[in-house]
Amino acid sequence: MxxxxxxxxxxxxxxxxxxxxxxxxxxxxxxxxxxxxxxxxxxxxxxxxxxxxxxxxxxxxxxxxxxxxxxxxxxxxxxxxxxxxxxxxxxxxxxxxxxxxxxxxxxxxxxxxxxxxxxxxxxxxxxxxxxxxxxxxxxxxxxxxxxxxxxxxxxxxxxxxxxxxxxxxxxxxxxxxxxxxxxxxxxxxxxxxxxxxxxxxxxxxxxxxxxxxKGIATIDLVVESLGGHASTPPRESAPGILAAALVNVESAPFPSSLHDLSVEMFEGLAPSLRFPLGSVLGRAGKLRGPLATLMPRLGPELAAMVRTTAAITMLEGSPAQNVLATRARATLNCRIAVGSSVAATVAHLREAIDDERVSLEIVEASEPxxxxxxxxxxxxxxxxxxxxxxxxxxxxxxxxxxxxxxxxxxxxxxxxxxxxxxxxxxxxxxxxxxxxxxxxxxxxxxxxxxxxxxxxxxxxxxxxxxxxxxxxx
Structure with missing residues (x-):
């Protein structure tokens, strides 16, 4: 042979x-x-x-x-x-x-x-x-x-x-x-x-x-309420307040930036990419700002490469269909960008929610x-x-x-x-x-x-x- x-x-x-x-x-x-x-x-x-x-x-x-x-x-x-x-x-x-x-x-x-x-x-x-x-x-x-x-x-x-x-x-x-x-x-x-x-x-x-x-943080958003019978709902309920908070979170994405590792990745890939993409990414180090702005518009995967993300994963409200919730809870799964921190993530969420009735509870967290x-x-x-x-x-x-x-x-x-x-x-x-x-x-x-x-x-x-x-x- x-x-x-x-x-x-x-x-x-x-x-x-x-x-x-x-x-x-x-x-x-x-x-x-x-x-x-x-x-x-x-x-x-x-x-x-x-x-x-x-x-x-x-x-x-x-x-x-x-x-x-x-x-x-x-x-x-x-x-x-x-x-x-x-x-x-x-x-x-x-x-x-x-x-x-x-x-x-x-x-x-x-x-x-x-x-x-x-x-x-x-x-x-x-x-x-x-x-x-x-x-x-x-x-x-x-x-x-x-x-x-x-x-x-x-x-x-x-x-x-x-x-x-x-x-x-x-x-x-x-x-x-x-x-x-x-x-x-x-x-x-x-x-x-x-x-x-x-x-x-x-x-x-x-x-x-x-x-x-990336770092990771599991954060619960919690709203407490008096509860009661569903036949006499209040003007604002715990789930309603929580829903507004979640809309605010999704409406206020984290700031984006291009990390040195991403620059190295793009510039390493550039010779293998077709024009014009290869030409653009070959200058990633000089185009950090424009790329960081553009990438989130091209889809969730590219957005996740340049910013911290917060995904709404779990929701909890009333235990019965005719009972007002005394406690509404949503879980956020956050992936923290390299260069950021758990503290910065929590601060951004607090500012985006802007409602003292919504408490943030860190379930577990680790830095990038x-x-x-x-x-x-x-x-x-x-x-x-x-x-x-x-x-x-x-x-x-x-x-x-x-x-x-x-x-x-x-x-x-x-x-x-x-x-x-x-x-x-x-x-x-x-x-x-x-x-x-x-x-x-x-x-x-x-x-x-x-x-x-x-x-x-x-x-x-x-x-x-x-x-x-x-x-x-």
């Missing part, structure tokens, strides 16, 4: 192995309840089964690693390297969002927890968010250990169990690492992807790597994550080299992640935290995350394994780099 043919056969075998492992994990419905209370025996048993399946799929990793249980069912593994200096931490999460009982009515082509393999894809909940990323990471590490490889520096693996519920497992893991004096030199979690169809006028893929992420280094930093270059090895056709650019990840909880103990899943996603794939027909291509799984192999064995993470010690970071 010729060398290229042998290489292609090996890549195909690697992809099929990852698909089989992903299928096994998808079949275990690791849905975690909200809050941080201990898991019920039934849910704990599900996560125990998931851990057992991981141990069966990756015996060499678990044999080589020191394993700590963190939080409710999180796992923190340390695979010892030649030196403990400049450790690397790679992350993914085990839990998935729930699926409705009437999943067929939602439009699923295959049962969500069957892990069906069909037409070159693995189908099911969690294939993209986030078990696909977990599998390609673990497959790469298992394969390297099987070959006799030893990491140049300690490799930590953090697999949260409740990322979809604000990540208390990751919080516990970060506290444990801090207690032990561990400062990861490089952290990589889920987030961006190898995206197609994400930018107008761009035919090829873009590997978008999150170098920061620090911005990690990009062009010119060896950690960023290591990620770019790994993308080049697995997706040579992709353009690598940084961005601000608009969703929240477990990475935000470890950013305070690590100088460089990135968010990227080495999986190919078109527009339909991205829309299926948290929705029906979530699936990942088997070819993409194979490329994801190659990404992690290249990252772990590349020069920035190899023996020569390890000799530099912590000071080199």
């Amino acid at each position: 010729k060398r290229n043919e042998a290489s292609a056969a090996h890549a195909s075998e690697r992809a099929l192995s990852a698909a089989a492992h992903l299928q096994a994990l998808v079949r275990i419905p690791t849905v975690c309840p909200p809050g941080d209370a201990p898991l019920s025996p039934e849910v704990a048993q599900v996560f125990a089964a998931h851990r057992s399946a991981m141990e069966e799929c990756y015996p060499r990793v678990f044999a080589a690693a020191e394993v700590d249980s963190v939080g409710r069912a999180g796992l923190l593994l340390r695979v010892p390297g030649a030196t403990p200096e400049r450790p690397v931490m790679l992350m993914a999460h085990q839990d998935v969002v729930p699926v409705p009982d009437d999943w067929e009515a939602e439009g699923w082509e295959h049962p969500p927890f069957d892990g069906a393999i069909d037409a070159g894809y693995v189908h099911g909940r969690g294939t993209l968010d986030d078990k696909g990323a977990l599998v390609v990471l673990m497959d790469a590490l298992e394969e390297l250990l099987e070959s006799g490889w030893t990491p140049a520096r300690d490799v930590y693996l953090l697999f949260g169990a409740d990322e979809e519920q604000h990540g208390p497992s990751a919080v516990a893991a970060a506290a444990l690492l801090e207690e032990r004096g561990i400062e990861p030199w490089l952290v990589l979690d889920e987030g961006g992807a190898v995206a197609t169809g994400a930018f107008p006028g761009m035919s090829g893929p873009a590997a978008v790597i999150g170098a920061s992420e 994550s620090p911005v990690s280094p990009t062009a010119g930093d060896e950690r960023w270059e290591a990620l770019g080299a790994a993308v080049a090895a697995s997706y040579p056709e992709a353009v690598v650019v940084p961005y601000v992640m608009m969703a929240a990840s477990d990475a935000r909880h470890v950013a305070r103990i690590a100088p460089a935290v990135y968010r990227f899943s080495p999986l190919l996603m078109d527009k339909a794939h991205r829309e299926a995350i948290h929705g029906p027909n979530e699936k990942v291509s088997i070819e993409s799984l194979g490329r994801g394994v190659e990404f992690y192999r290249a990252l772990l064995t590349g020069p920035a993470l190899g023996p020569d780099a390890a000799k530099g010690g912590a000071a080199a970071g």
Whole structure:
């Protein structure tokens, strides 16, 4: 067999192995309840089964690693390297969002927890968010250990169990690492992807790597009232006052601005975009003001890139159809732009609502994550080299992640935290995350394994780099 043919056969075998492992994990419905209370025996048993399946799929990793249980069912593994200096931490999460009982009515082509393999894809909940990323990471590490490889520096693996519920497992893991004096030199979690169809006028893929992420705040707007019988309504009711407040919130969008990361992203993409868009974005640094003004007019995704957003997600009023509400409540899910803050978000909402009868209650909040280094930093270059090895056709650019990840909880103990899943996603794939027909291509799984192999064995993470010690970071 010729060398290229042998290489292609090996890549195909690697992809099929990852698909089989992903299928096994998808079949275990690791849905975690909200809050941080201990898991019920039934849910704990599900996560125990998931851990057992991981141990069966990756015996060499678990044999080589020191394993700590963190939080409710999180796992923190340390695979010892030649030196403990400049450790690397790679992350993914085990839990998935729930699926409705009437999943067929939602439009699923295959049962969500069957892990069906069909037409070159693995189908099911969690294939993209986030078990696909977990599998390609673990497959790469298992394969390297099987070959006799030893990491140049300690490799930590953090697999949260409740990322979809604000990540208390990751919080516990970060506290444990801090207690032990561990400062990861490089952290990589889920987030961006190898995206197609994400930018107008761009035919090829873009590997978008999150170098920061928005903050998040859940804020309740509450109006109290006397209540009473619906037959004698007051001139102004609690729901009516609340409704006016919500209209005011939506009528007063947050100010927009173009962050340095967005400028770097646009200017990096510009050579791959058609005229005139490429020409305009190539001068993003000089056109910050006009672009920040224009982007919100072009759709919600572009608007979210340049400003804090506030989405109305939950409403609560009277418990009966003929009873006046004594308390009306609306929940806002706010995503806070990098460069802003929780305090600035609350201040803007108070000013927009302009009604003392509406109280603002912060349910939970976290500030935007620090911005990690990009062009010119060896950690960023290591990620770019790994993308080049697995997706040579992709353009690598940084961005601000608009969703929240477990990475935000470890950013305070690590100088460089990135968010990227080495999986190919078109527009339909991205829309299926948290929705029906979530699936990942088997070819993409194979490329994801190659990404992690290249990252772990590349020069920035190899023996020569390890000799530099912590000071080199």
